[in-house]
Amino acid sequence: MIRTFIWFIYFWLYLIAIEPALMKINRLSKLGRISERDKITAEMAKNWARSLIKCAGVTVTISGEEKIPSGPVLFVSNHQGNFDIPLLLGYIEKPKAFIAKIELLKIPFIRTWMTHMQCVFMDRSDIRQSLKVINQAADHLKKGYSMVIFPEGTRSKSETLGEFKPGSLKLGIKAGVPIVPIAIRGSYKIMEQNGFLIKPTHVEIIISDPIPTDSLTKDQANELSDRIYNVIKDCLTETNSIVA
Numbered sequence: 001m002i003r004t005f006i007w008f009i010y011f012w013l014y015l016i017a018i019e020p021a022l023m024k025i026n027r028l029s030k031l032g033r034i035s036e037r038d039k040i041t042a043e044m045a046k047n048w049a050r051s052l053i054k055c056a057g058v059t060v061t062i063s064g065e066e067k068i069p070s071g072p073v074l075f076v077s078n079h080q081g082n083f084d085i086p087l088l089l090g091y092i093e094k095p096k097a098f099i100a101k102i103e104l105l106k107i108p109f110i111r112t113w114m115t116h117m118q119c120v121f122m123d124r125s126d127i128r129q130s131l132k133v134i135n136q137a138a139d140h141l142k143k144g145y146s147m148v149i150f151p152e153g154t155r156s157k158s159e160t161l162g163e164f165k166p167g168s169l170k171l172g173i174k175a176g177v178p179i180v181p182i183a184i185r186g187s188y189k190i191m192e193q194n195g196f197l198i199k200p201t202h203v204e205i206i207i208s209d210p211i212p213t214d215s216l217t218k219d220q221a222n223e224l225s226d227r228i229y230n231v232i233k234d235c236l237t238e239t240n241s242i243v244a
Helices: 002-017 019-030 034-055 084-091 102-106 110-116 127-142 170-175 218-222 224-235
Strands: 059-063 074-077 097-101 120-122 147-149 179-185 202-207
Touching: 002 019, 002 034, 019 034, 019 110, 034 084, 034 110, 059 084, 074 084, 074 170, 074 224, 084 179, 084 202, 097 102, 097 110, 097 127, 102 110, 102 120, 120 127, 127 147, 127 170, 179 224, 218 224
Parallel strands: 059 202, 074 147, 074 179, 097 120, 097 147
Antiparallel strands: 179 202
16 A cells, blocks of 8 residues: 555656656747657656556566667567556667557546656547547658557457457558567456555566568458467466566
């Protein structure tokens, strides 16, 4: 209980403390200094995310980061818990944005930071809006921003890998960028396993070989979702990882 209380205080105090940096980023954006804005945003987001993980008492090991190609990619990850976004932000060096649930727009500070990161927000109850967001994310990929999608659509809150939502990976094909499968193992133990309480645990992030999408046949494209699902599912049963 005490750790959870301290964590939430730290969460908001950190966001308040970096408000001057956010103001600078807003100015850079208005001045059109986009590359400078993006560099500062990515660095601030990574540091903030890592600090949240450490404050929770969580240790992390990661394997396969050397497999990530240069240029924009679509990261496709399973989704076990609320800490998955800070885990990926903090422990994968490549700057990235997220296809996130629209509810995050209600959180002060967070929505501004995520907007500058080029995140897009999906309303899972609105199919038309979801399709629009997929197209928006594909445009971001074409502009050079890497994106992260959780194709299960919601947290599994367990070790179980849920079904992928139909069409969730089409943006990778649409943008013609490599897809990088990621398996997160153990993140549900931080919070979801304990109700709303935060408890220390160990989490593994396993990065698999990238899958090119610019030369897929029609049959290969149709089988892509199942292929990535099986890659992630297999990784969730493996034990080899490297300390980050």
